[in-house]
Amino acid sequence: MHPRTKKILGLTVAFTISAVCLWFFVRTVDLSKAWDAILEADHRWTALSALAIWASMVARAFRWRVLLADAKPVSVVRLYHMEMIGIATSGLIPGRLGEVARTIFLAAKEKLGFLVVLSSVFVERLLDLGLVIALTACMLLAYPFPEASTRDELQTYGLGLGAMFAGFVVIAGMLAFAPERSVAIARGIAGKLSPALAERVAQWGDSFAGGFAIFRDLRRTSIAKLWTLAVWGGIALSEYFLFHAFGIDAGLLGAALLTAGLALAVAAPQAPGFIGVFQLATTLVLVECFQVEQSIAGAYAILLWVVQMLFLIVLGLGSFAIEGLSLGDISGAKAEADAQAKAASGDSA
Numbered sequence: 001m002h003p004r005t006k007k008i009l010g011l012t013v014a015f016t017i018s019a020v021c022l023w024f025f026v027r028t029v030d031l032s033k034a035w036d037a038i039l040e041a042d043h044r045w046t047a048l049s050a051l052a053i054w055a056s057m058v059a060r061a062f063r064w065r066v067l068l069a070d071a072k073p074v075s076v077v078r079l080y081h082m083e084m085i086g087i088a089t090s091g092l093i094p095g096r097l098g099e100v101a102r103t104i105f106l107a108a109k110e111k112l113g114f115l116v117v118l119s120s121v122f123v124e125r126l127l128d129l130g131l132v133i134a135l136t137a138c139m140l141l142a143y144p145f146p147e148a149s150t151r152d153e154l155q156t157y158g159l160g161l162g163a164m165f166a167g168f169v170v171i172a173g174m175l176a177f178a179p180e181r182s183v184a185i186a187r188g189i190a191g192k193l194s195p196a197l198a199e200r201v202a203q204w205g206d207s208f209a210g211g212f213a214i215f216r217d218l219r220r221t222s223i224a225k226l227w228t229l230a231v232w233g234g235i236a237l238s239e240y241f242l243f244h245a246f247g248i249d250a251g252l253l254g255a256a257l258l259t260a261g262l263a264l265a266v267a268a269p270q271a272p273g274f275i276g277v278f279q280l281a282t283t284l285v286l287v288e289c290f291q292v293e294q295s296i297a298g299a300y301a302i303l304l305w306v307v308q309m310l311f312l313i314v315l316g317l318g319s320f321a322i323e324g325l326s327l328g329d330i331s332g333a334k335a336e337a338d339a340q341a342k343a344a345s346g347d348s349a
Helices: 003-028 031-040 043-067 076-092 098-110 114-142 148-177 179-191 195-216 218-246 251-265 277-290 294-322 327-348
Strands: none
Touching: 003 277, 003 294, 031 294, 043 076, 043 114, 043 218, 043 294, 076 098, 076 294, 076 327, 098 114, 114 218, 114 251, 195 218, 218 251, 218 294, 251 277, 277 294
């Protein structure tokens, strides 16, 4: 398939998913009642919710500094602005270019190799993925859902995710402590599908192998994991504080469950800013798991999106200005990233 056709198809699927989810959300929520609920909410808690999500972004910057420590000491302030630029880019531009943008911009600003920065971003995502899988499994297995049928069904999913997490730990351990053997195994599996795919797996596997070296350093790994807990703790606290704004009695465990559910929901293809999917997923968790009234759940979903997406996008636009960058630089960054990745693949061949 031609790359341009593939891109158009991917964007069509993403926007369709968001549109369908937004349609279901609007159909199931009385928006006038939801608006009244937003006006009546205690917005002192909304302010605390915004503060918590901002703190989670600061924690991301500290974690990124740990992951880049071997390459170069980078200021937390710059890393924070790059994190915010990534959030704003993904929130405003189709194609989830946020990771590419912050990677290439940081590499250029700090004179770091593109693949060095990209491997640190990749490890970030591995840490996030591992925690989200573990958190979701624990919540599905341990949360005292009011409905027995719901509890039994979700605990089955929890067992499946627990098994997935165990596999994830094994694979990450192999890549950290036996990278050459792991790449060889992956290349052999890919070779059964396509020789070209096998070569690509080998090239990118070698490129990213260095990123996994951090897992052999117990001290740095422990620090990175603690910052990962701080990142997701900030997100969960943001949702917990907003529970209080609407008088929702779901507790910290409920906030952790919502955090896990949203993390899985926004992983699917969708329009920029997670519009539609975010609101529908939030409403479903509140209604199905906590028996929150539909209009209150809808109001919460709308305000949570404002706090966790719109607020961060605005801050991200400020970071663009501070770093002397603009949204117009994204296309150039993407082209440069593709060129560097192609050159790296050529060097590895």
